[in-house]
Amino acid sequence: MNEIQINDTTLRDGEQAAGVAFTVDEKVALASFMDAIGIHELEVGIPAMGSEEARAISAIANLDLRTSLIGWNRAVRSDIEASIACGLKRVHISIPVSEIQIAAKFQGNYQAVLQRLREAVEFAVDQGLYVAVGGEDSSRADESFLTDVALSIESWGASRFRFCDTVGILDPMKTSQKVAHLVSQLSIPVEMHTHNDFGLATANALAGLQAGATSVNTTVNGLGERAGNAALEEVVMVLKQMYSLDLGINTRRLRELSGFVAQASGCPVPPWKAIVGENAFAHEAGIHAHGILKNPNTYEPFAPEEVGWERRLVVGKHSGRHLVSTVLQQNGITLTTEEIATVLEAVRNLSVQFKRSLTVEELLNLVPQRRIAHGIS
Numbered sequence: 267m268n269e270i271q272i273n274d275t276t277l278r279d280g281e282q283a284a285g286v287a288f289t290v291d292e293k294v295a296l297a298s299f300m301d302a303i304g305i306h307e308l309e310v311g312i313p314a315m316g317s318e319e320a321r322a323i324s325a326i327a328n329l330d331l332r333t334s335l336i337g338w339n340r341a342v343r344s345d346i347e348a349s350i351a352c353g354l355k356r357v358h359i360s361i362p363v364s365e366i367q368i369a370a371k372f373q374g375n376y377q378a379v380l381q382r383l384r385e386a387v388e389f390a391v392d393q394g395l396y397v398a399v400g401g402e403d404s405s406r407a408d409e410s411f412l413t414d415v416a417l418s419i420e421s422w423g424a425s426r427f428r429f430c431d432t433v434g435i436l437d438p439m440k441t442s443q444k445v446a447h448l449v450s451q452l453s454i455p456v457e458m459h460t461h462n463d464f465g466l467a468t469a470n471a472l473a474g475l476q477a478g479a480t481s482v483n484t485t486v487n488g489l490g491e492r493a494g495n496a497a498l499e500e501v502v503m504v505l506k507q508m509y510s511l512d513l514g515i516n517t518r519r520l521r522e523l524s525g526f527v528a529q530a531s532g533c534p535v536p537p538w539k540a541i542v543g544e545n546a547f548a549h550e551a552g553i554h555a556h557g558i559l560k561n562p563n564t565y566e567p568f569a570p571e572e573v574g575w576e577r578r579l580v581v582g583k584h585s586g587r588h589l590v591s592t593v594l595q596q597n598g599i600t601l602t603t604e605e606i607a608t609v610l611e612a613v614r615n616l617s618v619q620f621k622r623s624l625t626v627e628e629l630l631n632l633v634p635q636r637r638i639a640h641g642i643s
């Protein structure tokens with residue numbers, strides 16, 4: 267796999283999730299955070315929206331961050347002028363490329379699409395901007411038209427082409443075939459933009475990278491339109507752990523970033539969410555906890571500290587005697603095997619009654635007769 271660039275779009279596609287609206291301060295703080303942890307590029311928003319959005323983008327542009335900033339635009343000259351007015355030096359220009367999108371937006375007129383795109387790209391290039399182009403709905407586009415569009419924007423001076431699986435209908439195999447073909451035709455880099463409608467956004471983004479794309483759109487927590495996008499924390503950790511690619515990103519702050527986005531977006535992270543969920547490094551089940559106590563690698567793909575988490579061993583309905591006795595011993599209580607069995611039964615009953623795991627205090631209260639270590643009873 268080549269050198270990979272993360273272009274995070276939490277501030278654009280992430281914010282397009284229904285019901286999400288970041289304040290100017292939140293957008294500025296999120297951009298600063300992502301810059302601080304080493305994200306390479308940020309799609310900061312849509313300048314053509316004006317008002318608060320343009321104010322936030324201008325404020326981010328004024329921060330003089332290390333990360334590259336790019337604004338999202340339609341193939342419309344006034345959109346690009348709005349990006350320039352915000353102080354952006356990079357513009358992403360989107361154009362629909364599938365039959366269904368072109369019918370809805372350009373009355374089925376393919377020539378008009380190409381003409382509009384050419385005018386927009388050439389205008390932006392003439393302004394001295396870095397220009398990237400997104401083929402909206404690339405995954406449903408006719409493959410030869412898609413290739414024509416990508417080759418055309420390359421010849422007009424654009425520097426990158428975004429392959430968009432806009433409605434998330436690909437699987438990794440199909441993604442790989444389509445992206446490999448596109449990459450083989452182009453000299454400019456290809457960027458992946460994948461959606462999670464079938465739960466395959468991260469897998470498809472990675473398949474695209476394996477097929478030769480060198481840039482990838484992500485969002486924190488996978489926030490985004492409908493079922494969301496490829497999650498930043500998933501893509502980064504797969505590249506780090508499975509492909510040994512050091513992207514220069516401080517992964518130890520990924521959990522903190524996740525919490526920040528959950529709070530600013532009002533979209534809580536489900537406990538089972540990969541990498542950053544509350545349960546990502548929590549162990550309750552007896553067999554798992556027994557293994558973890560012997561060697562954490564038995565049930566963890568990597569150490570929780572790598573993403574800013576801590577391991578949690580919790581006592582609940584599925585726990586076994588090894589975990590219960592360990593937690594009790596950590597609290598100075600040593601019980602016989604029979605006593606532990608009695609406590610374990612009480613743990614199971616209480617967990618069902620409470621419909622959750624128990625706190626340490628609740629566990630200790632189940633010990634009928636405390637035999638505190640060092641002879642204190």
Ligand SMILES: CC(=O)SCCNC(=O)CCNC(=O)[C@H](O)C(C)(C)COP(=O)(O)OP(=O)(O)OC[C@H]1O[C@@H](n2cnc3c(N)ncnc32)[C@H](O)[C@@H]1OP(=O)(O)O
Pocket residue numbers: 279282312314315339340341342360361362370371372402432491
């Ligand atoms: C797949 C994606 O995520 S694409 C990104 C989508 N993001 C958003 O829509 C969020 C921000 N959008 C907005 O604030 C508004 O839609 C704006 C400012 C961009 C435009 O607003 P409005 O002028 O009110 O238009 P509205 O949103 O109702 O309709 C979109 C218009 O853009 C046109 N359009 C859509 N995509 C493109 C494109 N890539 N290039 C050129 N024109 C386009 C549509 O055909 C329609 O044109 P029409 O007004 O001539 O019929």
Ligand SMILES: O=C(O)CCC(=O)C(=O)O
Pocket residue numbers: 279358359360361399400401402403428430431432433459461
């Ligand atoms: O950049 C583009 O062309 C569209 C990106 C997008 O949000 C999508 O296709 O879902």
